[in-house]
Amino acid sequence: MKNITLDVKGMTCGHCKMAVNGALTDLNGISDVEVNLETGKVEVTYDENKVDQEKMKEAIEDQGYDVA
Numbered sequence: 001m002k003n004i005t006l007d008v009k010g011m012t013c014g015h016c017k018m019a020v021n022g023a024l025t026d027l028n029g030i031s032d033v034e035v036n037l038e039t040g041k042v043e044v045t046y047d048e049n050k051v052d053q054e055k056m057k058e059a060i061e062d063q064g065y066d067v068a
Helices: 014-025 053-062
Strands: 002-009 030-036 041-046
Touching: 002 053, 014 030, 014 041, 014 053, 041 053
Parallel strands: none
Antiparallel strands: 002 041, 030 041
């Protein structure tokens, strides 16, 4: 398992947090997601053989947020 920190722009409330968390946990290979609204950071633990950073970025962007 690998860990990555994503910088997500546009999250402002609990709904935003749930949307990003749900989008990532729906991906095969994601084992843990921690969203910090105050910093805009999303910590993800994932299996690099099943999912990559680009798929994570696309899932978040599909929810209407930007990944820096």
